Amino acid sequence: MSRSLNIAGVFVSLLLLVSSGHAAESISGPAELHPLVQAQSEALGTLSDNAAALSLFTTKVGPALGLQDVASTVAAKNIPPKVAKELAVQELTASAQRLIANLAAWQTADRITQSLSQHADLVATPSATVVNWIQTTAAIPSLAQTMEELTQLAEMKPDTTAVDRMPLALSAGRLALDAQQRAIAEWWQLRTWKDRVRTVRGRNKLCGTWQWIIHNHQQHHQEQKLALLFPPPGPDHLLPGGLVETVVLGENVYLRWESNGQAQEDSLQFTKEGKGLEGTFVNSQGGWGSISGKRTSDCKP
Numbered sequence: 001m002s003r004s005l006n007i008a009g010v011f012v013s014l015l016l017l018v019s020s021g022h023a024a025e026s027i028s029g030p031a032e033l034h035p036l037v038q039a040q041s042e043a044l045g046t047l048s049d050n051a052a053a054l055s056l057f058t059t060k061v062g063p064a065l066g067l068q069d070v071a072s073t074v075a076a077k078n079i080p081p082k083v084a085k086e087l088a089v090q091e092l093t094a095s096a097q098r099l100i101a102n103l104a105a106w107q108t109a110d111r112i113t114q115s116l117s118q119h120a121d122l123v124a125t126p127s128a129t130v131v132n133w134i135q136t137t138a139a140i141p142s143l144a145q146t147m148e149e150l151t152q153l154a155e156m157k158p159d160t161t162a163v164d165r166m167p168l169a170l171s172a173g174r175l176a177l178d179a180q181q182r183a184i185a186e187w188w189q190l191r192t193w194k195d196r197v198r199t200v201r202g203r204n205k206l207c208g209t210w211q212w213i214i215h216n217h218q219q220h221h222q223e224q225k226l227a228l229l230f231p232p233p234g235p236d237h238l239l240p241g242g243l244v245e246t247v248v249l250g251e252n253v254y255l256r257w258e259s260n261g262q263a264q265e266d267s268l269q270f271t272k273e274g275k276g277l278e279g280t281f282v283n284s285q286g287g288w289g290s291i292s293g294k295r296t297s298d299c300k301p
Helices: 002-019 035-041 048-062 068-075 081-086 090-115 127-135 141-152 162-191 191-208
Strands: 208-216 222-230 242-248 253-259 262-271 276-283 286-296
Touching: 035 048, 035 162, 048 068, 048 081, 048 090, 048 127, 068 090, 068 191, 081 090, 081 191, 090 127, 090 141, 090 162, 141 162, 162 191, 191 242, 208 276, 222 253, 262 286
Parallel strands: none
Antiparallel strands: 208 222, 208 286, 242 253, 253 262, 262 276, 276 286
16 A cells, blocks of 8 residues: 555656646747746636636736737727727637636646645635636636546545545646646737738738739740739638748738649739739749739729
């Protein structure tokens, strides 16, 4: 029996390292995450609604993670509906709430693992309000499993052994890793928010039907005319065949095409107040030349 207790103790010690983030070095993310969970432990442990979560994000968590612009946008009042849609404020707000929910789940796992490692008679138990809010906001399966293990442990005899607590320790360790990974994913979504907004703006600017004239210097100055339809942004709209990358920054447009192992890159600029495109191309076959584009019809959603 003593050997089993020692093994169980080792398990709990290892899981304590996992929940503190030291066993997850392979996961790329901001180093400030776990210290932030510890610093905001009290606030994370008393969350009850979206308003409290957003307040915590805009005043503490967002600025600490270098997301000041996101925090300011989420906290802004009276943003015109058109601008709010363009900035994806609704999606941004939901992502910020999920980040806080995952940090709260991580804090829950931390508290449970700490209490197990200290061999306390009473294991730290999160409030039902916090758990319900986390599950409503982020729906973490491993949190449900951890709560089930907590309930089962509470129904056992008072003098539970380390072996009795091992299932809870394992569940708490799994919850810590799940919450950490989910928090990093949401942090990345928030960090790259501006890039996505710029991409959508660029796609909207390019959207429409264009007539292109391609002048290839390699092939005896051959000219090719074609019509291209660039759709509005969104997963429901298909891009022109072979187009794998579109970058629009201000008046500058970069397009990359790939087909049958060949690639072409177009570097263009809007002209004539957005009604024209002028630029050059190079391809993997040695071709190079100029592109002249004319918008023949506007964007059709």
